Amino acid sequence: MNEIGVFGVEDTAVQVCWESLPAADAVLRAGDVDVPLDHHDPGRPGAVVLEGLAPDTDHELVLEVGGGRRAVGAFRTLAPPPGRLLCRFATISDLHIGERGFGLLPRVRELPARPPEEGYAVRCARAAIAEATAWGAQALVVKGDLTFSGRPKQWELVAEVLGDAPMPVHTTLGNHDVVPKSTDGRDILARHGISLADEPVSVDLPGIRLVVGHSAVPRRSVGAVDRHQRETLVRLAGGSAGAAFVTLHHYVDRLPVPSRYPAGIPKREGEPLLRALAQANAATLVSFGHTHRNRRGTRHGLAVTEVGSTKDYPGVWAGYAVHEGGIRQVVRRISPPDCLEWTDKTRRVLGGFWGLWAPGRLTSRCFSHQWPAHPGSAQR
Ligand SMILES: [Fe+2]
Ligand SMILES: [Fe+2]
Numbered sequence: 001m002n003e004i005g006v007f008g009v010e011d012t013a014v015q016v017c018w019e020s021l022p023a024a025d026a027v028l029r030a031g032d033v034d035v036p037l038d039h040h041d042p043g044r045p046g047a048v049v050l051e052g053l054a055p056d057t058d059h060e061l062v063l064e065v066g067g068g069r070r071a072v073g074a075f076r077t078l079a080p081p082p083g084r085l086l087c088r089f090a091t092i093s094d095l096h097i098g099e100r101g102f103g104l105l106p107r108v109r110e111l112p113a114r115p116p117e118e119g120y121a122v123r124c125a126r127a128a129i130a131e132a133t134a135w136g137a138q139a140l141v142v143k144g145d146l147t148f149s150g151r152p153k154q155w156e157l158v159a160e161v162l163g164d165a166p167m168p169v170h171t172t173l174g175n176h177d178v179v180p181k182s183t184d185g186r187d188i189l190a191r192h193g194i195s196l197a198d199e200p201v202s203v204d205l206p207g208i209r210l211v212v213g214h215s216a217v218p219r220r221s222v223g224a225v226d227r228h229q230r231e232t233l234v235r236l237a238g239g240s241a242g243a244a245f246v247t248l249h250h251y252v253d254r255l256p257v258p259s260r261y262p263a264g265i266p267k268r269e270g271e272p273l274l275r276a277l278a279q280a281n282a283a284t285l286v287s288f289g290h291t292h293r294n295r296r297g298t299r300h301g302l303a304v305t306e307v308g309s310t311k312d313y314p315g316v317w318a319g320y321a322v323h324e325g326g327i328r329q330v331v332r333r334i335s336p337p338d339c340l341e342w343t344d345k346t347r348r349v350l351g352g353f354w355g356l357w358a359p360g361r362l363t364s365r366c367f368s369h370q371w372p373a374h375p376g377s378a379q380r
Helices: 120-135 152-163 186-191 227-238 267-280 337-348 350-357
Strands: 004-009 013-018 027-030 033-036 046-051 058-065 068-076 085-092 140-143 169-172 201-205 208-212 243-248 284-288 295-299 302-306 316-323 326-333 367-370
Touching (some): 004 326, 013 326, 033 046, 046 337, 120 152, 120 337, 169 208, 208 227, 227 243, 267 302, 337 350
Parallel strands (some): 085 140, 140 169, 208 243, 243 284, 284 302
Antiparallel strands (some): 004 013, 027 033, 027 058, 201 208, 316 326, 326 367
């Protein structure tokens, strides 16, 4: 991210983030929309969403400060998917609640250290849920690595954070939740109204079925999808009256040997799942966590995304707008200054490579995807 720039784009909105602003009397302008930044602190990071833009239109982003005017970016708003808007939902991933430092070379820590309930992982998760709620999400999917190491205190904090969400919450586990010496947090979650089943679950929203699977294997970092789970996920996605959104914590490796860090689901297990999902319901979007980065690809004709963590750079949540003829994904940075200050700090990890690698391209984070028109699609 440069000093100031576009991070997320929608059909009628854009999120602009900055590391610091020189003065408090700045105004951001795009199209006919301008937003005064007078409530933002000079010298601190911030973000703002400009709403009410024309869809499918090129825009110049202009910053006005002290009578001066300069272009700070250009972007094109998305064309919405075809048909009426049916619902919105959101995802968060890789909360790692209980984590006290991030990465290597350098390892970054929050100084001065705060108590766990005020630490960066909790702050980012709470802010993500608040922003997704304000965006209009009617359900929240949490894609695993809820905790840093599955300790009871960490589960208590996760349960409080997710239990406070005003919308229904559907979650799966990640490898961090099942490390050696971790405890089973399901009873603690259940006390806060969050259920976590052994089997994949599905939830029907208008126009789409959310299907949440489980790829975490106790005491292992790598993911797995056995035949029973594959058949269950495919049956649930194929049984949707409309489209499907299928999520697992681990991504499916593209190569027959582990090709990326952290390791995902071996290709021999994951590829048959993706192939079968495409055959069962071509109107399916598959989304993973685990890598803490933002990517988008196509597997067997399906749109497949990875979305980053709430608590390390860029520090995001994802929103999905479901239309009759497709789905729109937006990834937004979590924007309270005390979250941005932390996630900006984590850019330095791996000699600064993390800050370049994790965000992905704007077109990988924010896009409209039209369902293929054939029997089994959302248009039936
Ligand atoms: Fe993670
Ligand atoms: Fe993970």
